[in-house]
Amino acid sequence: MKILIMIFLCLIMSNIGIAQEKEKEASKDTTKLEEVIIVSRHKLSNHRQEKTLSSIDNYLEKANNVTMIKRGNYAWEPTINNMVSERLVVTIDGMQIFGACTDKMDPITSYVDVSNLDKVTIGSGQEGTENGHCVGGGIDLQLPTSKFNGSGFKSGIDLGYETNGNYKATGLDLEYAGNRFFISADGIYRKSDNYDAGNNEEVLYSQFEKYNISLQTGYKFSETQHIDANIIYDRATDVGYPALPMDVSLAEALITSLTHYYTPEDKLLKSLETKFYFNTITHIMDDTKRPVVPIRMDMPGWSDTYGFYSKADIIKNKHHLNFNLSGFYNKSLAEMTMFSNNPNEPDMFMYTWPDIRTLYTGIFAKDDYYINDTAKIGTSIRLGYHKNRITKEVGVESLEIFHPTVEDEINRFLVSLASAYQLKKENYNLSFGLGYGERAPSVSEGYGFFIFNSFDNYDYIGNPNLKDEKSLEANFSFKQKFNDFEIGVQSSYFYIMDYIIGELATNVSSMTIGANGVRVYNALDNASIFDVYVNSSYKISERFTINGTVGYNYGKGNNGENLPLIKPFSYFAEFNYTTPKFNAALQLDGNGNQSKFSSLYGENETAAYAILNLNLGNAFYGKKGKTILKYGIENILDSNYSTYADWNNIPRQGRNFYINLSYIIH
Numbered sequence: 310m311k312i313l314i315m316i317f318l319c320l321i322m323s324n325i326g327i328a329q330e331k332e333k334e335a336s337k338d339t340t341k342l343e344e345v346i347i348v349s350r351h352k353l354s355n356h357r358q359e360k361t362l363s364s365i366d367n368y369l370e371k372a373n374n375v376t377m378i379k380r381g382n383y384a385w386e387p388t389i390n391n392m393v394s395e396r397l398v399v400t401i402d403g404m405q406i407f408g409a410c411t412d413k414m415d416p417i418t419s420y421v422d423v424s425n426l427d428k429v430t431i432g433s434g435q436e437g438t439e440n441g442h443c444v445g446g447g448i449d450l451q452l453p454t455s456k457f458n459g460s461g462f463k464s465g466i467d468l469g470y471e472t473n474g475n476y477k478a479t480g481l482d483l484e485y486a487g488n489r490f491f492i493s494a495d496g497i498y499r500k501s502d503n504y505d506a507g508n509n510e511e512v513l514y515s516q517f518e519k520y521n522i523s524l525q526t527g528y529k530f531s532e533t534q535h536i537d538a539n540i541i542y543d544r545a546t547d548v549g550y551p552a553l554p555m556d557v558s559l560a561e562a563l564i565t566s567l568t569h570y571y572t573p574e575d576k577l578l579k580s581l582e583t584k585f586y587f588n589t590i591t592h593i594m595d596d597t598k599r600p601v602v603p604i605r606m607d608m609p610g611w612s613d614t615y616g617f618y619s620k621a622d623i624i625k626n627k628h629h630l631n632f633n634l635s636g637f638y639n640k641s642l643a644e645m646t647m648f649s650n651n652p653n654e655p656d657m658f659m660y661t662w663p664d665i666r667t668l669y670t671g672i673f674a675k676d677d678y679y680i681n682d683t684a685k686i687g688t689s690i691r692l693g694y695h696k697n698r699i700t701k702e703v704g705v706e707s708l709e710i711f712h713p714t715v716e717d718e719i720n721r722f723l724v725s726l727a728s729a730y731q732l733k734k735e736n737y738n739l740s741f742g743l744g745y746g747e748r749a750p751s752v753s754e755g756y757g758f759f760i761f762n763s764f765d766n767y768d769y770i771g772n773p774n775l776k777d778e779k780s781l782e783a784n785f786s787f788k789q790k791f792n793d794f795e796i797g798v799q800s801s802y803f804y805i806m807d808y809i810i811g812e813l814a815t816n817v818s819s820m821t822i823g824a825n826g827v828r829v830y831n832a833l834d835n836a837s838i839f840d841v842y843v844n845s846s847y848k849i850s851e852r853f854t855i856n857g858t859v860g861y862n863y864g865k866g867n868n869g870e871n872l873p874l875i876k877p878f879s880y881f882a883e884f885n886y887t888t889p890k891f892n893a894a895l896q897l898d899g900n901g902n903q904s905k906f907s908s909l910y911g912e913n914e915t916a917a918y919a920i921l922n923l924n925l926g927n928a929f930y931g932k933k934g935k936t937i938l939k940y941g942i943e944n945i946l947d948s949n950y951s952t953y954a955d956w957n958n959i960p961r962q963g964r965n966f967y968i969n970l971s972y973i974i975h
Contacts, residue, residue, distance in 0.1 A: 359894070359924045361939055361969045362469035362478045364499075365418045365429075365450070372431055373799065373842045373860060374446070376876055380956040381550040382474065382504055383517040384419035384560070388954075390433060390801055391838050391864055391875050392445030395751040395809070396778070400440040402452040402539075403584065403618055404566060405637040405669075409592035409610035410557075411661045411753060411760045414550060418450065420543045420562040420590070422521040424480055424495040427453035433801060434782045435727035435744030438691045439633055439673050440618075442723045442748045444780040444805060454570070455491040455527025455537050465934075465973040467497070473943075473965035474504035474515070491527040496520065503549070506960035507949025514549030514556055514598070537568045552956035553763050554602065555594045564588040576624075583619040603822035604650060610643035610662065629677040636670035641752045645759075661760055663704020665752045668696045671723070684732045687742075691725040695749045697773070699756060707758050708773060711817075711829060715773050719755075723747045723777065729784075737789045738797075744782045750775045754809050754830045759820040762811075764873075764956060765828075765911025768819045769811055772830040779806040793848035800841040808836035808866060810910070836866040838875070857882040863905075873910040877903040877953060890929070896922040903953040915958065918950035934974040942966055 360367065366385040370377050377385035378393065386394055399417040400406070408415040430449045432439070437447025467480035482495035498520045503511050521543045529535040541564040548557040566586035572579070594608040616637030623630040643662035649655065671693025679685045699705050699717045708715045729742030750772075753760055757771040781804045788797030811828030819827050839862070846856035860879045864872035878901035886893045899919030906912040924941040947964040955961060 359939065359941070360469070360967065361937055361971045362467055362480065362497075363423065365421060365423060365426075368423070368429065369418065369431075369448070373844070373858060374433055374801070374840060375431060376954050378874065378954045378956060379959065379961070380414065380552040381517075381548070381959070382501060382512075382515040382962075383519070383545065383548050384415055386413055386416045387418055387448060388874065389431065389437070389446035389448070390803065390840060391862055391872070392803075393874065395754060396443060396445040396748065398437060398441035398443040398447040399450075400447070401450045401541075401564060401588075402566065403440050403449060403620070403633075403635075404564070404586045404588065405441065405614055405616050405635075405639070406562075406564065406588045406590070407612045407614060407639055407641060407752075409590040409612040409641070409643065410560075410594065411608070411610060411643050411757060412553060412555070412594065412762075414548075414553070414557055414594065415560050415590065415592050418448070419545070419560065420564065421450055421541060422497050422543070424482060424497045424521065425450075425452060425523045425541055427451050434742075434780075434784060434803065435689070435725050435746045436729070436742070438689065438725040438727070438746065439631070439675070440635070441669075442671070442691060442693055442695075442725055442746065444746050444748050444778055444803070452539055453493075453525070455525065455529075455535060456486055457488055457491055457527070457529045457535070458486055459488045460486045463973075463975060465971065467969070467971045469967070469969040471965055471967040473962050474501040476501040476504075476967075478969075489529045491525075491529075493525045494523070496522040505963050507944070507947045507963035509963070510949060510960065512551050512960060514551045517545060517548040519543070519545040519548075533571060533573050535570050537566075537570070539566045539568075540564070549598075552959045554599070554761075555596045555606070555608065556598055557593065558595045558597075559591060559593040561591045562588065579622045579624055581619070581621050583617070585617045587613075587615050589613045605648040607646045607648075608643065608661070610641075612639065612641050614639045627679045629679070631673075631675045633673040634671075635673070637667075638669075639667040641665045641667070659707070659758060660701055660704055661758050662752055662756060663707065663758065664700035665704075665756050666698045666700055667752070668698075670694050683734055684730070686728065686730050688728045689726070691723075693723040695721040695723055697749075697752075697755060699773075704756065704758070708756065708771065711770055711814075712772060712774055719773060721749050721777060723749060736791075737787070739788075740784075740786045742782075742784045744780075744784075746780045746782070747777045749777055750809060750830070757830075759827075761821040761824060762828075762911075765811075766823070766825045767811065767813075767828045767911075768821050768824050768826070770814070770817075770827060770829045775809060775830060775832060776807045778809050778832070780804065781806075788844075794845070795847075796843070796845040798841065798843050801839070803838040805836045805838065806834070807832040808834075810866075833866045833868060836864065836872055838872065839863040840876075852886055852888060854885045854887070855883070856885070870909045871905050871907040871912075873907040873912050874954065875905065875907075877901050877905070877915075890927060892924075892926045894922075894924045896924070898922065900952055906953070912953070913958070915951060915953045915955075918948060918952070920948050920950070921945040934972060937969075937971040937973075939969040939971075940967065 432447045463484045469478035480497040484493040500518045523541045527537040543562045545560040568584040571581040590612040592610045618635035621632045642664045647657040673691040675689035677687045725746040727744035731740040760769045784801040786799040812831035814827045817827040842860040858881045862876040864875035882897045884895045902917040903915040927938045929936040943965040951958045
């Protein structure tokens with residue numbers, strides 16, 4: 310391993326001094342392994358967007374290698390390359406933030422809204438390690454930066470309604486931009502009753518209510534320096550989870566940051582960005598609205614994170630260099646109180662996360678070396694120091710029952726390496742990449758104590774002695790254009806060593822009433838995950854286009870068992886009609902049946918499905934602003950279906966009529 314590290318360091322450093330050539334602008338620094346999705350309400354000039362008030366979850370699900378795991382109608386968990394959140398790094402504008410729920414009811418994506426964001430960057434595999442270590446990939450939910458263009462006051466309002474679930478959404482944003490001062494405030498409110506699956510089947514406990522408020526301000530000291538301050542407050546209440554035995558009475562986050570930007574008039578250093586941040590999350594699970602439960606429980610959780618990063622962007626001759634020095638300190642605490650039905654028996658209390666403190670510091674470096682105007686080689690490395698400490702003594706004593714050699718503090722050194730070749734010609738693009746990555750076990754995997762998983766109906770216990778999970782990967786993409794027809798293929802393969810997964814503990818009794826037993830986190834020697842997607846589009850005329858995608862995924866462990874939550878054969882087709890002020894799209898979206906399911910880990914076979922959607926949009930332009938109107942029908946045929954990613958086979962929404970109206974005042 311030390312030899313590999315030295316080789317990659319040499320590749321980065323030795324390239325810096327190669328012969329001079331004209332500089333490559335940062336706007337050309339793109340890679341096929343990243344997908345950028347514009348989601349800001351401030352950039353709604355593209356009225357082909359399906360819904361201007363879609364949630365972050367809906368936007369993310371448009372990417373080929375992203376699937377959202379649904380436990381209800383709110384807070385879906387993102388996966389990349391068939392890998393769940395433990396194997397990903399999900400950040401908000403480069404800031405580390407960790408959920409406070411042991412049952413993963415609050416993924417990071419649930420604590421922001423489209424009103425907060427400028428764009429979302431998705432990096433597959435080791436291309437996603439700029440902000441942290443991962444195996445499957447990274448998602449960065451990027452905030453807009455201040456603008457000092459002297460445009461004065463602007464405002465906008467959004468209104469949305471959907472018939473299924475009586476869903477309502479309202480948004481408002483206000484902005485003032487001077488030459489040296491900038492301030493922007495926005496808020497969005499969403500509320501939904503229980504939705505109906507196909508054939509008017511009501512899905513109980515699928516309601517939610519949420520509001521999100523953000524404030525951004527900036528001050529420009531000079532032409533080369535300015536600062537930004539950001540505050541996001543997100544609060545969701547009365548959130549039902551039909552796939553789980555408990556609901557959520559409160560999911561609350563406060564996310565703050567202060568950022569300094571330095572853009573010198575220098576031909577070498579293009580920018581230096583330094584951020585200090587703090588975020589705190591409170592998450593409270595409860596079952597008070599469930600009519601019948603074996604025993605009443607309260608399960609609150611808290612997560613606080615302090616962090617920083619400093620990013621430098623350098624262009625030297627043929628090299629575009631990026632450096633990111635970062636660090637964070639996190640506190641994760643969760644507890645459970647079981648209330649006895651017998652007044653003569655005492656209630657039971659325990660820590661499910663025994664106040665785990667995580668300290669991390671690391672450095673990321675990447676060099677994009679431009680061989681010529683059409684080809685480049687990108688090489689990156691991330692090195693990090695990771696330390697966990699159990700603060701509660703009772704947590705150490707509890708884990709000692711299952712792991713006698715447990716220590717209250719564990720130190721790890723993590724490595725991520727990647728290299729990719731990219732060729733861009735007039736009619737075709739080609740890229741090929743290799744990577745190696747490591748990640749530390751999550752708080753639940755390492756230190757969780759009797760965390761119930763309703764997917765396989767087992768209680769889970771962490772294992773602080775787990776090794777780092779390691780992955781070797783290869784990825785390939787190719788796109789060819791023939792006049793009005795375009796076709797492309799993208800594929801990735803992961804060979805994961807010490808693949809962390811639950812292993813049955815036959816001599817341990819479950820804590821949860823009705824559970825099948827207990828699993829302790831352990832590791833398979835290795836597992837393999839493969840995916841391939843074929844994308845095509847055809848431009849019939851200036852106004853008519855057709856595009857489609859088919860995908861195949863595979864995942865299996867060295868024990869011969871299928872891995873859980875592997876996407877089956879999938880397909881998507883879309884017929885578009887577009888004019889400058891009107892667009893329409895008819896979509897066919899479906900999956901084959903999931904025949905290669907993992908019964909060992911609680912899966913069952915899900916049937917094939919296909920649904921039709923119709924999306925329409927109009928744009929109206931006036932002297933003082935513009936109006937965007939989006940409307941359509943989802944699941945036109947009212948199919949009753951669920952997918953492999955729907956927890957415990959909860960059905961998805963049936964027929965849904967929607968309308969979104971956005972009015973933007975310049």
